[in-house]
Amino acid sequence: MTDHVVANRAPAGGPEPVLRVRELVAEYATPRGALAAVDGVSFDLHPGESLGLVGESGCGKSTLGRALLQLMPPGGAVRGRVELGGRDLVGASLPVLREIRGKDVALVFQEPMTRLDPLMRVSDHFVEAIRAHRPGTSRREARAMGRAALAQMGIPPTRADNYPHEFSGGMRQRIMIALGIVLRPQLIIADEPTTALDVIVEAQILDILDALRRDSSVGLILITHNLGIVAETCDRVAVMYAGKIVEIGDVRQVFSAPKHPYTKGLLASTISLETTRLHSIDGTPPDLVTPPPGCRYAPRCPFVMAHCTDAVPLYAEPEPGQLAACYLYPGANADGRATPREDAEVAR
């Protein structure tokens, strides 16, 4: 594997990454054949760092989140490597995965109600979760830990013994986060954690996630379709298209000077308070059972060149730390066959 494939390498002598993902492939079986929803994804995540995984429906971002923890539905398969604290999770046994999922990694999903047992008091969720991973903990101790975690999330201790349905949507999401962090995980994976919430509550939850990873150096992977959320909360961003990360880099760099044409299109089509003109991307994403040859964005790309469909582009590094899988930049071609032409100037 070349260095270029390894998106965002650790600086020499820097801290070991919490998570190291290499050439990850996540496939579903369909009647028409295998569909690689995630197709060769590599990245590192460092302690206290937040990475936004952003893209539109069907790009593979949610599958990637699940594949990291081997949570694929029946008929799904994962290949590649997912190293968490040095341990490879691909192919790990179920007991090992269960241990990791509850303790080392917290998962926060869009709809918390589906993860909370409606017949169990909130405090009992904590007792169960804590004692499953730390059997020596007393009930009393576990309840106190739960109360503290809830208070940190803004849930009054007087509500700890209520049932999940007695809370609003935003409160339930706070409870899920409290449950996730009570055992001090190294990593939080949050998949559209605020999509079901109103904008003010969304901002409150994002503040909480941001404070968490700043204060406890936990790594955060935030999966979202909302570029605004990434800009508000993430250090780095990985833009996904058709199962691949097409661009990854520092949030400020990527948002101010996107390199991949898809990133440019996505940013331009985002409607913000400053929007004075509407933009959109022509065409639709490809069918992943039979993906197009070469660059998967080529059929929609306004900068497409003749050789874009010859082979899958490698990562070029047009700016230090900012990688784009695009032939517009030197380094994307594997064998020097394809070189950017005058058209490339348009992209700069």
Place this chain on the structure above:
Amino acid sequence: MTASPSAGVGRERNVSVRDTDVVLEADNLSTYFPVRTGLLGGGSGAVVKAVDRVSFDIRRGEVFGLVGESGSGKTTLGRTLLKLVDPTSGAIRYLGRDLAPLSEREMRPLRRELALIFQDPNASLNPAMTIVQGVGHPLRIHGITSSRAQTRARVAEMLERVGLSPAENFLDKYPEDISGGQKQRLVIARALITEPTFVVADEPVAALDMSVRAKVLELMLDLQRDLGLTYLFITHDLATARFVCDRIGILYLGQLVEWGRSDTLFDDPQHPYTRALLDAIPLPDPGRRDRDKRLPRGEVPDALHPPTGCRFHPRCPEAFEVCGWQGADLIDFLEDRWTTVDADTFEAESAATGPLSGVEVSRYAVRFPAADASHLLPLLRDLRDARAGRVFSAVDDVTEDRGGVAVTFRDGPEPALQPVAGRQVACHLHGVVAREDSEAIA
């Protein structure tokens, strides 16, 4: 294929609309829903005031935006204006004629002039009908076309108009055969095929990916111009509202808190709730992430028990003495406080209040019957003197009461809309103006 992503579509504001040219007017409009409780659904007489005494007007050729969070009543208001839901009181004047008292039979001839575009295309398209059948359906219902060939021709024309071209490729397909963006075009085609005057679009692009949203909005604006439509655009997304709407009304718990020209509202919001909504929008600009956001606390309260006075007061970062503080607000304050103090302080203070479930809460008072008065009295007085929370601005007295502790509150009227800097705002920060039709307090 367009080669340059800079070829975008700008928005020409419709500034020429005359004040007098009102297409639709809501006059003190309310829609209440009875809440069924109990085993037999007999009801407790409780009502949810989904829309509560709302007045505004929509002018010919404009896009009027209704913006609010879930539970704001925006969808109910949109449906009430079309008489798809019967109002409880008030008037809906469509071209001067009050629709509120009309029967469904009397409404029928007006239906083709009033259209609704839904958010979820899958819910608004019959999967068993081909596109020509589904889109042509309203034509047959209203007797606009009399033959199959005529219907087919009209549908084909409409499909071309919404960009489903060539129409022949779509007419005999089923909704499941086309993409999400195309489906939303279909929903628009179906809504507009009867050539309506007034169109309610309820979150028309919320279910679409960003890269196709613009196309659908663009289409809606083109059609508005070409067909002379007037839109009510319902959304929770302020950024889209700002781009699309000429005027905007901000709804909170069934009431308009601020309304006026959209540039006026966005450039210089005057209601703390409008400001909060604007502050909370995540900006796709990492350079501005550290800006000062004044986020309100908590969430939209239960619509069955809306707060007294100004409905936003419990969450408002600027609420003061007259905003309608009530007993429940003190309990909220204490529970909030207990998330920030250490476990020992919490134990001591909750022992002093006694169980919160036993506390008697009413509009103007809270009584802690099981309180340890020797601890709770000084605690509450200290908190009051320190103005530890905004709720204390309205605390009248903290006294020992029949062995427990009672806290009483001063009155705060429901704010009326008043003109402030070119728009209407219902907020006491601009001068205390009480609603004349303020509800009697139980």
